[in-house]
Amino acid sequence: MIKKLGFGCMRLPLLNRDDQASVDRETFNRLVDTFLEKGFNYFDTALSYHGFKSEAFVREALVKRHRRDEFLLATKLPPRMLKDKEDHERIFSEQLEKCGVEFFDYYLLHNIGVSAYQLACRYDSFGFVQRKKQEGRIGKVGISFHDTPELLDEILTAHPELDFVQLQINYIDWENPGIQSRRCYEVARKHRMPIIVMEPCKGGNLAVVPAPAEELMKSYNPDASIPSWAIRFAASLEGVIMVLSGMGTMEQLLDNTSYMTDFKPLCAEEYRIIDQVTGIINADTAVPCTTCQYCVDKCPKNIPIPNYFALYNSSKRAVTDNISSQFVYYLNLASNHGRAGDCIGCRKCEEVCPQHIEISKLMKDVSETFDNGPGLPTK
Structure with a gap:
């Protein structure tokens, strides 16, 4: 065996x-x-x-x-x-x-x-x-x-x-x-x-x-x-x-x-x-997104906002400098969605966000983390 x-x-x-x-x-x-x-x-x-x-x-x-x-x-x-x-x-x-x-x-x-x-x-x-x-x-x-x-x-x-x-x-x-x-x-x-x-x-x-x-x-x-x-x-x-x-x-x-x-x-x-351990780790999150998805329907650039926030949170919780798996998921999502860097700051997503998250501002941070990641082609 x-x-x-x-x-x-x-x-x-x-x-x-x-x-x-x-x-x-x-x-x-x-x-x-x-x-x-x-x-x-x-x-x-x-x-x-x-x-x-x-x-x-x-x-x-x-x-x-x-x-x-x-x-x-x-x-x-x-x-x-x-x-x-x-x-x-x-x-x-x-x-x-x-x-x-x-x-x-x-x-x-x-x-x-x-x-x-x-x-x-x-x-x-x-x-x-x-x-x-x-x-x-x-x-x-x-x-x-x-x-x-x-x-x-x-x-x-x-x-x-x-x-x-x-x-x-x-x-x-x-x-x-x-x-x-x-x-x-x-x-x-x-x-x-x-x-x-x-x-x-x-x-x-x-x-x-x-x-x-x-x-x-x-x-x-x-x-x-x-x-x-x-x-x-x-x-x-x-x-x-x-x-x-x-x-x-x-x-x-x-x-x-x-x-x-x-x-x-x-x-x-x-x-x-x-x-319990998962709850403790998740409590230390950079973005308090609950993945309600309300923002997605309003995004003119087809950016999967909650998915990117989840990957961003994972990268910020990382206790090592290895966040390669988050880059892989970002790359695959970005292949048929808008990138974080495509955000035009229209704030339509923020109008419907129940958590009142400053999405357009945070998308810049997400973009800085992922848009120059390994293996991500430039547009």
Whole structure:
């Protein structure tokens, strides 16, 4: 039986935090070895991680140093990189070479949102990965998804041949209107689609929580680490087959493997505490938006104001400098809506806002945070 903890290779240990290519190979080797020794074997990377070098780092630390039957390897193809159908074969072949393998156990179409899905359909990415599966070059095919539950339902309805879906799920995003973890999870369950969870600790931001929240957790179980609550929350969900965690230190790896070796789902009291913790974290919000949606109908620029506020609040609550997941959701929303920077200050939204929020003023702050984000094309 495969254990539910996977090693995420998006945040490998670095010698220089400002240089994504400066992976500490010695530390990474030790982490890989220990992870396997503890009985875990799932590794998740992608073409674009660590400046397009993560796959090569995985080859050196994992593939070259361990038997192929000792591990499961997943990587991803981003449809946004495609210019024509022929690009599939070229990219896939390069990935096999970079990773030093003959096949991938799990292979995903990466960061599927509105625009990426359109490209995947245009270039028949779904057909390509199925052909590679038939050739024995891919074991299981899936998508990593960052968009609305409605789009996920559309995709899973159109592509029942998929073997799994990878979703961002954590307790702080469970009801977040910008990410909608719960509703996306429910869509996947409706389609009986196995789920792999990414960002269970929200890029490390649920590894450190406000003092009152930590006190609640520690009073219940003094020996449980703060991150363990987040990872166990995701792993406790029915239908979840794997939870990915980026482990950059031996301390993190030993902690994660300690409670995931003989995994026990959350009990009712632990869920109650997580609800309280979520309330404490959410109380520290930059914008008191209740997502009533009244403002949306009045916006002449089709700006999804509540969604952007939810992502902005998440970025302001971040206890690390990693808010990349919020950028991803912003990018996907901005692909078929107005950006925050498109606000013309007409204030029609403010006329109907029950919370009397100065939306036009705050949109400038949201724009400053997200409109120059990584991967966001300029108009």
